[in-house]
Amino acid sequence: MTERRVVFTPSGKRGDFADGVSLLDAARRLGVDLDSVCGGRGICGRCQVDVAEGAFAKHALDSRADHASPWGAVEQRYVDKRGALPPGRRLGCQAQVSGDLVVDVPPESQVHRQVVRKRAEEHPIEVDPVVRLHAVAVREPDMREPTSDFRRLQEALAEQWSVAEAEADIAVLRTLQKALRAGDWTVTVALRNGREIVAIVPGVALEAYGVAVDIGSTTIAAYLCDLASGAVVASVGAMNPQIRFGEDLMSRVSYVMMNPGGDAELTRAVREAIDALIGEAAAAAGVARGAIVEVTLAGNPIMHHLALGLDPTELGGAPFALAIDGACEVKARDLGLDVAPGAYVYALPCIAGHVGADSAGVVLAEAPYLADEMRLIVDVGTNAEIVFGNRERLLAASSPTGPAFEGAQISCGQRAAPGAIERVRIDRATLEPRFKVIGCDLWSDEPGFSEAAAGLGVTGVCGSGIIEAVAELFLAGVVSADGVIDGTLAARSARIETVGRTFAYVLNEGPPRLLIYQTDVRAIQLAKAALYAGAKLLIEHRGAAPDRITLAGAFGAHIDPVYAMALGMIPDCALDKVASAGNAAGTGARIALLNRASRAEIERVVRGIEKIETAIEPNFQTLFVEAMAIPNKADAFPNLARRIDLPAPTATPDGGRRRRRGG
């Protein structure tokens, strides 16, 4: 029998096949990465290939012959139904070998597609989710051989997809009989890890989705992803409804401690919020909830525990013992999530009592464990969760910044939302401020701002705004290095007001009237000192300086690195190497959703991270006190000094305390 040479590109894999072998079969035999859901029925269109005639040494090229079988009825049906294919494009399951061929597998026909990410240092995500779709034709029941519907499905999966002994839990089995009959004995199963069926739908189904969820103390974000392309098809967020039990984490843990059954209330609240977000995302993308076959979860330890229904009380005090630290798989229905009947929730592992599954997500997204350069990654929330190191050694710690950076416990503070002041500049001479408000592109001193702001309504100052305000007040000489608002300046500017025995700065005359009080400056000092000291502790342990600083989280997305450094929040680093990573915890959850291998990877990495508990580190208190000064006493900030007029570090407390700088 004549054998034809078939070469697949871009893999370069090649083999000889008899006439009549489908290109999909040929690809499978050679281990070429060519997708298929319908199993060769010409329905799913996932196995599209570009076919060209081949001319190889082994076989003479006969240019007159057709080297692949002619365009067939099944392909025509596909095109009639789903639209035309590009020129030269064929369905791999229909086109058969009839001569030497070069077959190109375009990226969208590869099982393991890549999702490219934005920043240069980010690795692309290889799309290889834990759940894949397989369409199967199942034998009809026969009284002479009374096997069950499920056993015949198992047999079909074994024969048609080489899946041995597929399992399914009772919630999935409940849907089997109707699906088989509705699909006229063809169903598509969503198979998890090649072993467990998590959904069964009638006929040939082509779409499976997953949701990556990041549970913040303040907001919950959910990303609905197409598991075939890796694309985010809907991105939604909502306030964490647990806020009604306490603004910050510790007040929620207190609520649980004081109210028997309170943990169940908080658990219910967060689960309902997640389920509502999933519903919202599904509706936005026009996706059925039942097509969502996997969910991943990131969150700080307390959010992680509450979402899983674990009492967070132990996390409220030393020794901050986690109930579980490893990654955790739970049926989505056990968390009250309405998705595919057998779908799982995969919760990322926790690193320590204060360094949670959100940090694990950040580590997975930023991959410092693959980096040569020393990376400092800070996820700022109620606590700052800090990771430092590189491929050789990674350390993690949590530092008790409190909620000031999120705008809480600041008199005019609010969370980052339209109407919040997010950028502040203070004239060094006149001490007059100008600012920008979220939702408006104009500075407050630009023409048209008043009209725009009036429509928007200025409501308060968010975390990045308060940081810039305090840093600018320092740079303008209103606030001293040790954080005191200088009342003598009241003589020079009406912006300085007396408030009892202290002073305040009028950021906005209003309405609303927004003042930066002495207590606000103190709150920011405490927060930034905690963050800096935590980072410094890891740097000292590691014995190396950061080459790159990444600010993760909503807070990190808004903050200007220059001001973070001017305030002394973060250690010195080349300014072009300081950047925001956005919601990196959410990105980590998305990677865990899209790439099965990443789960084992982050589980392994997390186990190897050295945990530093700031509460019992003798050096932490010293670093913290030193870092209270602005910018602080332990860092010369050479990179920063090149950029803005920063005071030189002072050797003695007194020297710092009395220093004052004009514009």
Added chain:
Amino acid sequence: MTERRVVFTPSGKRGDFADGVSLLDAARRLGVDLDSVCGGRGICGRCQVDVAEGAFAKHALDSRADHASPWGAVEQRYVDKRGALPPGRRLGCQAQVSGDLVVDVPPESQVHRQVVRKRAEEHPIEVDPVVRLHAVAVREPDMREPTSDFRRLQEALAEQWSVAEAEADIAVLRTLQKALRAGDWTVTVALRNGREIVAIVPGVALEAYGVAVDIGSTTIAAYLCDLASGAVVASVGAMNPQIRFGEDLMSRVSYVMMNPGGDAELTRAVREAIDALIGEAAAAAGVARGAIVEVTLAGNPIMHHLALGLDPTELGGAPFALAIDGACEVKARDLGLDVAPGAYVYALPCIAGHVGADSAGVVLAEAPYLADEMRLIVDVGTNAEIVFGNRERLLAASSPTGPAFEGAQISCGQRAAPGAIERVRIDRATLEPRFKVIGCDLWSDEPGFSEAAAGLGVTGVCGSGIIEAVAELFLAGVVSADGVIDGTLAARSARIETVGRTFAYVLNEGPPRLLIYQTDVRAIQLAKAALYAGAKLLIEHRGAAPDRITLAGAFGAHIDPVYAMALGMIPDCALDKVASAGNAAGTGARIALLNRASRAEIERVVRGIEKIETAIEPNFQTLFVEAMAIPNKADAFPNLARRIDLPAPTATPDGGRRRRRGG
């Protein structure tokens, strides 16, 4: 170092040990079957042994020395708390080798105890449940090494019990933190299959229980068993509440077909009933629900499907496709059962669309797959589920007897309950009846019966009563071989009454007045013909006659084999080889509960059973018609003829039809 010889009986295992080795450790090293839950803390008392000095060739006996360490404080504490030990008895974990020893492990200290059963042909049950208890001391949390409570529990299980990588689901993990702290860092875990923790309780817990459930269409039975001893500590039963949706199986399936969501109603009803029974059994035995760590389930296919939440509609018509046939493990909480948080329900496998997990239970209890003799096992319910064969080959079928044997569709019928007539004798000459009523030991013609019956209240005739009545009417010549009540006898006895164009027999003058109508005789004829034909079909397929007949189920427990044979319900067999097995399905569920290996065994056996579908067997109809006659036309019943005055089989229908017999 001096080594001492230690011999364990009854195993005969022996070895040499240094002074100071505990007898429990010595037993473990030798692989001697010696129980322990507390892991050598002297708390559980499961490792009790009888110690005697040894005199062996290798070592000279020094009769003055103590060959085991002296009675210790821990043993004294045990005795003070739990009561004295028998003379010579020690705690194996406390007594140490200090000389040559003979150590006897009494049966109650063996892990694999045996539960002996009543009938000679029944195999004892080796107690080796899937769930075992292990007490462990867990390391306290330490901020310097922030591992979770669960990881430290895993480490403790690995160190103290060689259990690697124990798993636990989220419902169990939820209880971990509190249990560890309440137990001062000692907890007892219920470990399933050496892998999954299904319950965690504070301190050293010694008792674990399981429940075996048999879901009949009419009644549900539950057996609460001590998983250490294998003993049934409570046995409870209740009506199946699904009866309100239909008396028999088919009317319940019809309900589901006619009422959308009806399957959920039936599922809820049966699950609530099972949960209530579990509660009742636990209360009766003084056992906490949380100490119930495993549940097993037997039931016919429709009950099996409904309990698992699977729609039984497909089982209501050809081809009678099961949703699942293999054994099935489901979290008990998913069935709404309130037991240990991680406990599983193990449902026995189904054999075919009409031969369910109840038959699998019967097969496991009766073990025909181990027998040399040919065994016919019949479980009579709404259908008769029939198994026939021996170790070489087993066949199974279901025969549509209808509910007549359960007293349904019989004018005076009722289920077997106090007040129901269960035994009937009819005088061959006078045609006067006498009978016995459930709940009273006297026959109706004995002195004192009237008084006893008045208190009890005669309410109807149960399955065995109706069978005996019809058989006796036949033997007395009132009913002909083809089942016609002979109206001419009205002239001889007032017991024969005219009812329209047919006749009836007055079994009780009343109150209540109980009559056997012509339609009742017909219903019994149809039922017994179906049963006989089903059995005969298997016998023909197998090509061998039964050596032993076992009648399983509540019905089988009441029926007198002589009458079953006199009526022609069952094939001929030596009468002393026909016996009732009681609730064999429930016994099978109990075996699956107590012995882990039995699960793989019955799963394997069930797969190998040949299923005969009576509905498509061309011969079934012929056998059925032949079996309508009393006793029937296909069997000479030589065994029966020796016992009672049975008419010889007739060669022609007419010969039978006109036969009449007096007393």
